[in-house]
Amino acid sequence: MLKAGELKRKSNGAPVKTVAFVQCAGSRDANHLPYCSSVCCGVSIKQAVQVTKADPTASAYIVYEELRTPGTAEEFYRQAQSQGVIFMKGKVASVDAGAMQVTYKDDILGTDVPLSGLDMIVLATGMVPNSTDPDVPVVDPEKSAALLKDDINPLSSIPVAGYKPGGASGPTPPAMPHLDRIPDGGPILNLQYRQGPHIPVLADGFSDSHYICFPYETRRTGIYTAGPVRRPMDMGESAEDATGAVLKAIQAIEGSKQGVALHPRVGDLSFPKVGHEKCTKCRRCTVECPFGAIDEDESGRPQINPARCRRCGTCMGACPVQTITFDNYNPQMVNAMIEANEIPDEFSEKPRMLILACENDAYPALDMAGINRQAWSAYARIIPVRCLGSVTLQWVSTALQKGYDGIMLMGCKSGDDYQCHFVKGSAIAKERMSKVGETLKSLALEKERVTMAEVSIADSHKVPKVINDFAELIGGMDPNPMKGF
Ligand code: SF4
Numbered sequence: 109m110l111k112a113g114e115l116k117r118k119s120n121g122a123p124v125k126t127v128a129f130v131q132c133a134g135s136r137d138a139n140h141l142p143y144c145s146s147v148c149c150g151v152s153i154k155q156a157v158q159v160t161k162a163d164p165t166a167s168a169y170i171v172y173e174e175l176r177t178p179g180t181a182e183e184f185y186r187q188a189q190s191q192g193v194i195f196m197k198g199k200v201a202s203v204d205a206g207a208m209q210v211t212y213k214d215d216i217l218g219t220d221v222p223l224s225g226l227d228m229i230v231l232a233t234g235m236v237p238n239s240t241d242p243d244v245p246v247v248d249p250e251k252s253a254a255l256l257k258d259d260i261n262p263l264s265s266i267p268v269a270g271y272k273p274g275g276a277s278g279p280t281p282p283a284m285p286h287l288d289r290i291p292d293g294g295p296i297l298n299l300q301y302r303q304g305p306h307i308p309v310l311a312d313g314f315s316d317s318h319y320i321c322f323p324y325e326t327r328r329t330g331i332y333t334a335g336p337v338r339r340p341m342d343m344g345e346s347a348e349d350a351t352g353a354v355l356k357a358i359q360a361i362e363g364s365k366q367g368v369a370l371h372p373r374v375g376d377l378s379f380p381k382v383g384h385e386k387c388t389k390c391r392r393c394t395v396e397c398p399f400g401a402i403d404e405d406e407s408g409r410p411q412i413n414p415a416r417c418r419r420c421g422t423c424m425g426a427c428p429v430q431t432i433t434f435d436n437y438n439p440q441m442v443n444a445m446i447e448a449n450e451i452p453d454e455f456s457e458k459p460r461m462l463i464l465a466c467e468n469d470a471y472p473a474l475d476m477a478g479i480n481r482q483a484w485s486a487y488a489r490i491i492p493v494r495c496l497g498s499v500t501l502q503w504v505s506t507a508l509q510k511g512y513d514g515i516m517l518m519g520c521k522s523g524d525d526y527q528c529h530f531v532k533g534s535a536i537a538k539e540r541m542s543k544v545g546e547t548l549k550s551l552a553l554e555k556e557r558v559t560m561a562e563v564s565i566a567d568s569h570k571v572p573k574v575i576n577d578f579a580e581l582i583g584g585m586d587p588n589p590m591k592g593f
């Protein structure tokens with residue numbers, strides 16, 4: 109209509125002389141869309157300018173709480189002001205489509221202001237991600253939802269868009285009404301994963317990714333997302349974003365040609381092997397693999413798909429009989445490292461602490477602290493691990509039997525805004541360690557002897573204190589009674 113130079117009401121063809129644009133309609137609202145869609149302010153300004161250009165006698169109002177015009181878009185906002193668009197700051201109290209009236213509480217006047225006699229009301233509604241296609245029939249939603257719950261893992265609270273969030277025994281996730289529904293369409297991608305045909309997504313329904321280090325990577329190896337599939341953004345940003353995703357895809361093709369792992373263990377040639385003779389077919393590895401890289405054969409034996417595997421070792425940490433190994437990383441290897449440390453006898457009053465530090469964030473943070481000449485307790489012995497998800501309870505038990513007085517697992521931040529490079533490693537370790545506490549209690553050992561610390565790469569200045577506080581705690585306890593046996 110605007111292209112034809114005139115704006116008319118769709119319902120009755122009457123000319124439009126007064127338009128109100130209502131910003132953040134449902135956005136940045138904890139009960140609807142908690143995020144900002146980032147483009148609505150710019151789009152409303154553009155349309156308001158078009159209204160005033162098409163008919164200089166028309167009035168365009170933009171009612172907003174906070175107008176977001178970053179960068180050079182600020183100039184666009186000023187242009188709109190100079191072209192007669194009227195900006196009104198305040199929270200909208202009501203929109204009456206029958207009376208064509210918008211009432212808002214004006215921030216400057218401190219009172220409710222009605223905008224009446226409107227010919228058109230435009231609600232700037234937000235972007236809603238959807239991993240399904242509403243035009244495709246829903247395929248067995250219950251089965252699909254159940255499988256996806258497996259994918260998000262009973263130990264994890266990471267929800268999947270369009271499905272009821274949360275797992276069987278994980279922590280209760282925050283209420284997200286916009287996700288609390290069964291799929292409203294069929295799959296778009298039709299992925300052949302036992303967890304279902306979709307890409308897992310994060311809290312707000314956008315595709316799951318590590319927002320700091322791996323923004324484009326999804327949990328489906330070789331699939332990269334860009335643009336509003338991964339977060340709200342405008343066309344210009346989306347085009348730039350797509351460049352990043354394409355570069356990652358090139359890296360994936362090159363890596364698969366050489367048969368090496370992709371991010372974060374770029375170039376790793378090893379992959380997990382299952383010793384089927386010991387395997388009890390418990391399925392823990394299949395369920396806990398964050399990347400859906402393990403299927404089962406007809407007899408229930410795990411089959412690892414190396415093309416999907418990221419070499420995190422989570423399956424290794426999950427296996428109760430330690431029958432999953434890598435050539436260059438396995439339970440026996442770390443056990444030997446734990447045992448190789450010298451433990452002073454109980455009369456020397458020198459405690460020993462073992463720190464199993466994730467190689468992705470915790471170990472580099474320790475490294476940086478060392479480079480910056482920061483000191484920490486000399487009683488700590490540090491062993492790097494691929495991911496806290498790869499830590500097997502056997503290592504903890506070996507360390508206690510060896511006589512270590514305290515054990516700390518140091519890894520990335522878990523939760524919805526996780527920083528774990530393997531998505532769920534820290535969350536899984538937390539769950540596993542909660543069970544260690546009970547075992548320690550039954551052995552009459554203080555449960556505080558085994559602890560977890562979440563650090564990010566930027567926390568190098570904090571890690572000495574984390575270790576020293578733990579050293580102080582352990583120093584206040586009696587020596588590990590298993591010392592010397
Ligand atoms: S190493 Fe990680 S990605 Fe590979 S199969 Fe095991 S859990 Fe899955």
Ligand code: SF4
Pocket residue numbers: 382386387388389390391392393394410426427428429430431432
């Ligand atoms: S976790 Fe270990 S025992 Fe269980 S299915 Fe996997 S390989 Fe077999």
